[in-house]
Amino acid sequence: MVQEAGLQHRDREFDLIYVNGDNNLENLRRDDETWKVRLIEEAFHSSCSQLRVSEMSKIVKAEFIKLKRLKDLTIEFPEKGVVALMGENGIGKSTVLHALACVYRPHTHTQVNRGDQGSWWTDWFVPHTGNFWDGSSVRIQFSDNVNPTVYSKDDRWQPRRMYRKERYNRFIGLQNCMPHIEAESQKTRFEYAISDLELSAAKQAELVQAASGILNRQYVAVKQEAREQGFVSS
Template sequence: MAVSQQVLHLMKVKSLKNLKDLEISFEGSSVTAILGPNGNGKSTILHALACSFSPNEIGENYKFSWFFLPSTDALWNDSELSIIHSFRDAQVEHQSVPREYKKTQVRWTPRYANRPKRDVFYIGIDKCVPMIESEKKQAKINYSTKEVNEDIINIILEKASVVLNRNYSGYNVHTASGKEFIGVVVDGLRYSALSMSAGEQKVFYILEKIFRANKYSLILIDELDLLLHDQAMKKLVNVILERCNEKNFKLFSRLIEKVFWSLRIG
């Protein structure tokens, strides 16, 4: 039986990048926002959390060396942090278990296979880049189209319609040169991600992640509010909060410096 009912209580950082002697509690809400001036370590917290777990079922497998890449000026030696978490393994409940992570002269410990199990999904700023800006092909792009009609997609279309104040009625998967990307139908107009705005593309990406993730997943979003109109942002947060409470997710987001009412919600 897979590990389940994962709960993250606390994170302590002794030393990691510019974070020193930080203790942050995650009790009290399924959604936590991290705010602060540039360069204060908001993204560092998300990166460290992403690397603290091994995939449980369908999660993504992040490694410290991806976010803390050694270089001439930064080897990250003597980095040290810990988490306190609870989980259920078959019939056995494990409460408030500490787990430490360190960077030695050689490698990060513990070994990645020995990290606790939890499905993690990290949504970075790279997901905000419109597909047309990352596409280098100069000639016409011919793609095949497959309409997707499943219950979870219909829910995503419904939520996207609320967030973006548009009437989405169809969802497609396009394939070109071995690459897959999405497309939508709005008021009878069909278009692909190549024609989507950055905010629209981001909303669909986030909704796909939170509605396809398993229960007790950990979802990390860097700059949730980037590229979104304030009204769309507020509606998206409400959708996220509802889904997190329904599926026992834990979601963290780093926010850029703008007024964002009361998230941490709860």
């Protein structure tokens, strides 16, 4: 998230833009205004540099030399718009998406500091006795460099994450979009207590009516269940 801040110092006003993570104002000595201004200016220039890298480093072409069952496959990406991968099951759509998720190094400010670590190659291409993925190779061309970058696996995946381009990236798959009720995996007996929701009678009636219409069933009340994992409405 990009935020905007302003600071008045020596009759000069600094209208600054910085990324969360560079905001150290609360930890600075309030009586040392010069030090504060210098740190903010450094954060400003650093953040703008990070944002410029993120804007420029776009994938324009991906050449799958060898990755799983993909061989000699080239995909070109337009500068704008949405790209859809369509095909039969097992044709390699997920392999393409998994590889693209590993191309970038997670953005320092918007991902790592929030516990979102992005994707490693080993997240999707797990080494095992039958296949260590040696010989895998994908060539990526970015918009800010005519020379493509080769991602390959011999002893380990190269280039290492610290040497990859930095940009916010996150893989969103079917499991990320799955409703909580579909993800439940309770397979043993359990018990729960039923209690009323802390809602007014009018709000409960409104909720019951809405649920009945949406789910095409006639409900008469709304309750909540309490288990060790937390509350589940029913």
